[in-house]
Amino acid sequence: MKFASPLTFLSLLVPSVLGYIADTVVIHDNSDIEDNDYNIDTITDIITSNGQSFISIEANDNDLELNDINGNLLYKNLVILSNKAKSLGTNIDYKSLLSFAENGGNIIITSDSINGTNLDNTLFLNEIGIYPSPKGYKYIDYHNNNTNINTNQFLNEYIISSSNEDTGMEIKLKDPSVALISNSEFLIPLLQTSRSSFSKDKSSKKDIPWHTGLEGYLAVAFQGRNNGRITWIGSKNILFEYPEITNEIIQWTFQQKSVIKVNEFIHKRVDNEGNEIIFVDEDDFYKQGDLTDVKFSMIELKNGEWVPFVANETLQLEFIMLDPFQRLKMENLENGSHHINCKLPDQFGIFTFRIDYRKPGLTYLRAEDIVTVRHLAEDEHGRSWENSNSYVYLAGLGSVIASWLIFVILFLFTSEDTK
């Protein structure tokens, strides 16, 4: 085990409050250090420049543990540069990678076509829907300059910010591995293969390409339900040779950018003038047809600070009981907050206020609040005479009473005369 900086050494001795040994652990092959092209320091420098402590460790025979005995994480992030070694470590297999990611850890995995992808990595990637090509499959494109791409070909601006620039930067891929991906909604494609490309194993007798045309991907990101992030880079050299790109990938994967959270999600019961009617006790619920005032805003992590996040889209407020009873567009206010004033449906039940904000590359946000909407109480219905339909019946009632009175009077004062 080699300690890359005194900082990580310290952090090993004095575990942080959360119980992390270090923020990041880097697993690399032996060759990554010796080879001049692939100097691991270029990557660890970027990690430290983002304020992260790290330890680096060589694949194969190490006794690295990712989770402690209670299943808590020992590291927040994992960078796997190794793709040559038979195993990542004696205690690490694809299941421990899965549980690491399930507990909220972030992972960067790299591959290339010469050594393929480490077996446990592959099994892990397969589980989340990424199928990297096995060792030996070469990426071929006879029509274009083989492996030169522009950074504006990256598909997600929240991950690689230069992807939406008109003139990007040329980068050169070296022996890229290509992955097929499943239809999982949690996958965020980063770099697609070109229209005229295919990948093939020349040593194999079988002539089946791994991908053809636009089917394959050279880099794929993944954000799980718990917002833990995973990035797979098919061409390992990018991380070593293009610090700007590496920085962005590390920042995104380690949840240092494109992270948003709910700042404010308030619903109030209001009257016609918009004044709040406060709930007095636990039995005081919304009632059907009440007016409500919903406010929602988000904040974003930028350079270590939380700043208001301005969504370009119109958000949608849903009011759900089994099915949405209402889907309403919210009004965008300044400073990125959203607002709506609406009437609850004429239906009692247990409803959910929900705002879903899911954009590939950004943290998935779902703001929910369950509220009870009661029926109208006995004395909250309108009185019968307020309804014009009732006039007929009221007239009937009045005439019966009147005619009875008249009858009584006539009966009392005329009966004696007849005698």
Added chain:
Amino acid sequence: MAVSFDKEGYLRVDASVLATLRLLVITSIAISLSIAAIGSRLFSVIRFESIIHEFDPWFNFRATKYLVNHTFYKFLNWFDDKTWYPLGRITGGTLYPGLMVTSAVISNLLNKLSLPVDIRNITVMLAPAFSTLTALSTYLFTYEVTSSTKTFKNNKTPALLSAAFIAIVPGYISRSVAGSYDNEAIAITLLMTTFYFWIKSVKLGSIFYASITSLFYFYMVSAWGGYVFITNMIPLHIFVLILMGRFDYKLYTSYCTWYALGTLMSMQIPFVRFSPIKSNDHISSFGVFGLLQLVIFANYFKTILSPKLFNNFMIAFGTIILSLGLIFLIFATKFGWIAPWTGRFYSLWDTNYAKVHIPIIASVSEHQPTPWSSFYFDLNYLIWCFPFGVYLCFNDLSNESIFVIIYSVLGSYFAGVMIRLMLTLAPIVCVCGSLTIGKLIQIYLDIKLYLKEKNEKKEDYNNKENITNLSNLISKLLIILTMIFYLFFYVQHCIWVNSNAYSSPSVVLASKNRDGSAAIIDDFREAYYWLRMNTEEDSKVMAWWDYGYQIGGMADRTTFVDNNTWNNTHIATVGKAMSVNETNSEIVMRKLGVDYVLVIFGGLLGYSGDDLNKFLWMIRISEGIWPEEVNERSFFTDKGEYRIDELATDSMKDSLMYKMSYYKFGEMFQNRDPVDRVRQQRLSSKYANEIHLDILEEVFTSENWLVRIYKLKEEDNFGRSLVEIGDKERSEEGKSKRSKRLQTKKRPNLDLRV
């Protein structure tokens, strides 16, 4: 002097002393009857504890607690967000508040008297307490009936007998043991009281008594849905009397007073609201009200028209009224103003109707037709005294005895349709039985008559008469002894039935250990308590509707469906989640928001009322809504058997209910073949160990496996389906690393990414 000896040495007793003595005797009889009535209802408290029984009482108990802790106004507007999630239930508007209000008033009164009795004890003891009142009202009713007949004038024997019979008759005790805190507990008291005041008001033509009738009618309406029995009995009584030509102003006064006041008052109950003018149950009372007006109208014309003219007038008048009524009925039904032809209406005439068309009604055991044996079981020998009592009423056709006859006929019919309506039959059987026994006593055991005869005999002694006297005496003795034997047998039977059949709380089960000592199976409460202590306060528990009230009452957790079966679709949804495979079930459960699933499994213990035996109802009810997804036939084997072992159908094996029941059942038997003791089928141990469950996680199984609780697993973090993960894990068991490596080299067969 109250007591003195006259000149001839005879004891002379003053009339006032006799009256006091009489009162004393009757009071002591009443007290003994009360003791008998209460005492025979306490078996469950003594054997188990002071606990609420069964299912519905748990809701009533919970509602009573709500009422005691809140105001009456809040209770009336109670919106319950802990049941029927996420629909909620307008509980305050869909219950009969009479029972809860009664106990709340009693509780408040006792508190005012500085007797702070726990509300639970009040609710547990309410039914026995009211049973003594029932005995009293039955006494009054019978006395009212008999006092107007020639045979029983001034004879209290039948009245006292009827009170004694009703105090311990099993048909009534079945719904009124301590802990059976249900609407029926007070409803029978109110039923008899209302009827008592009704025949009194008919007899006297008194507005006062008619008003009291309607007051008790109102109380009855507020307490039990069975009030429609009264709503139809009283008009029918009037109708029959009119047909018999017995119309007079007494009938008119009492009926119109009762109908106007009673209907108006009953409409104040939120649950009843406008049904007195809308539903078919009330149409007869409205019709008779109208008919009475017509009759009085016709009576008026009778006095001013010539007989011939009157005859013609009546024919024309009758035709017009009849056709108008018919046309109105047709149009009102057509336009949906009234909805008389409901399933409940049909099921009253055709006992098979519900089974075919409304599975949710048919699935309740107490809605089944009554087997003949239960008539004897619930009423003992009164059932054969009953027809003779009715015959006696025919002998002496007063307005009151006609009421008894009508009640007997209607009560018998309804008791035959539905087993739970045995309850309404029981009082009139006791009344008629008491008439029979009363008559027997009058003939064969009249001491007054005997003394009188003895006096006369002293004077003229005759040898010939002596022999007839002797045979007379023997026959009398024979009959009296038989009668006494039957009375004795009746008491014995009632106590036996009460103790063995009707005193189980069903929440706690009694059983025996192997050595014969008594054991108590307390799995239900164990499980409910586990839920209460180990789950989040807002967790939602899915279970079949039978257990909804208990989960709400004992575990205090939110339920999806309960015994108030107001929404068939919601019940069918739960039924579907239980009867489809895991993948489809997960979709349903996620949509509903299920946290836990509770299932009753009796296979280990041999408890036959478990969910797998109710499973067919779940399937039937959900098939009614989703015939494409659930199919009853597919749960039976080709031979038409209901199997749960290896030969079960795939639909059965895949269903969530099946898996929840038998999950890890094999482990209980180590390597032996597990046996389901309810269905008497053997599963091979290899097969039993293969039963797996992917979407649920077992969190609790009670001591005797009666209750099993599962937790719905969280959705997978990586978006894989839970069933897929499980399948993969099982297929990869024991696979080498090499085969895994080979697997990664195979090109996956993927759909086009969209």
